Amino acid sequence: MTLTESELQQGFEATIAHHDRIEPRDWMPEGYRKTLVRQVAQHAHSEIIGMQPEGAWITRAPSLRRKAILLAKVQDEAGHGLYLYSACETLGVSRTELTEMLIEGRQKYSSIFNYPTLSYADVGTIGWLVDGAAICNQVPLCRTSFGPYGRAMIRICKEESFHQRQGYELLMTMMRGTDEQRAMVQESVDRFWWPALMMFGPPDDESPNSAQSMAWGIKRNTNDELRQRFVDMSMPQAEALGVTFPDPDLRWNEERGHYDFGTPDWDEFMQVVKGDGPCNRQRIAHRKRAHEDGAWVREAASAYARATEERERDRAKVERAPAPSLRGADGRVETR
Amino acid sequence: MTESTSPQAEWPLYEVFVRGKRGLNHVHVGSLHAADDEMAVRHARDVYTRRNEGVSIWVVRAEAITASSPDEKDPFFAPSGDKVYRHPTFYAIPDDVPHM
DSSP states (O other), X not given: OOOOHHHHHHHHHHHHHTTOOBOTTSOXXXXXXXXXXXXXXXXXXXXXXXXXXXXXXXXGOSSHHHHHHHHHHHHHHHHHHHHHHHHHHTTTOOHHHHHHHHHTTSSOOOGGGGSOOOSTHHHHHIIIIIHHHHHHHHHHHTTOSBHHHHHHHHHHHHHHHHHHHHHHHXXXXXXXXXXXXXXXXXXXXXXHHHHHHHTTOSOGGGOTTHHHHHHTTSOSSOHHHHHHHHHHHHHHHHHHHTOOOSOXXXXXXXXXTEEEOOOOOHHHHHHIIXXXXXXXXXXXXXXXXXXXXXXXXXXXXXXXXXXHHHHHHHHHHHHOOOOOOOBOTTSOBOOO | OOGGGSTTSXXXXXXXXXXXXXXXXXXXXXXEEOSSHHHHHHHHHHHHOTTSOXXXXXXXXXXXXXXXXXXXXXXXXXXXXXXXXXXXXXXXXXXXXXXX
8 A cells, every 4th residue: 555645744744743763764755855964964064074173283282192182083073974974875865975065065064164273272172162062052963853863963972072071171271371371272262252153053033944944853952042052051161261252242141041142243154154264165175185085095995895806706616615604513693 | 797896986885783792782883885894894993983882893785684664653563563462461460479
């Protein structure tokens, strides 16, 4: 029996209403699939492009300890990109297509990574504020309605906590140093505060897709809710660190039980999103070069795999040997 | 020649299963692309076990998996739906009978 489209739609909506997860082979409305492809791909691309600003400091880290930490962190970003690409592919897009869409500018990534890392303190600020904002965004996404996306987010959130703590600890160390180092930290925080607030996206009344994404259970909170949560979390951390945020309107509002804060420069945000941020061209050019420089490795590995397969097929023909078995003497499959 | 053997084509997709520790089953954790089985195991280690998440990894080509039909309310699973007598709670035993 074939179900009609309206019956399929009803089944989909019932699953969402039960807060159950949608899995890759379930029927889903085309709009739901497209929205997820766009969001998960953009998220994956952000992780991959996000390796560049901090990666630039690996060779200049001030100690072996800091270098090992930064290497592990940048490797994590690569891993996060792969978890998310893997989730996105379950929606019927290929990895090759995703890479091409990034390189050709047909899909976006978070605008935060189009800002430069001018001083070593930026490594700490990115960990504290940029990864902190990412955690705010990502924790509710662990409950997103699409199964593979939620599972990827759970893995990522477990690892993000290391990212934020290493950044904050780095800044604390610098704040215990010289006046010059303290000034470096403050200068870095001043540059990253507003772009970090912009990571949550445009204000709710200018975010036309938000309502539909919330109805589908893809998003669980609005942009403004998450931005407020981030400001409230960051203020006591800034006080403990001994830095300030560059916002004269930032103050505790007893009545609301939240911090009030100023409006980010949304014109700057739109400009960066549209491709005219400080580093947009550099980031994409770097990604494109890395992809093209790696082509021979991908081809060599394919050629090796093909040659090995053919050699083994020929040998099997000659020897007529039984296929290697995983069964032990007792007949049970060895699974270790 | 299948598509996967042309140098331009994507490396095949592998599904990855990790045993978290001795005594547990291997559990599906995600997927990755690799040129061959051996590379798939190495990539799986780098992508899915950077923090001692596993003591053993299985990889299998995604195309080699046979699955039931996607609908979770599929009649395929109906035979187990109406056999309540397969569950211990189906049987009423007096409260004063011990160790049951």
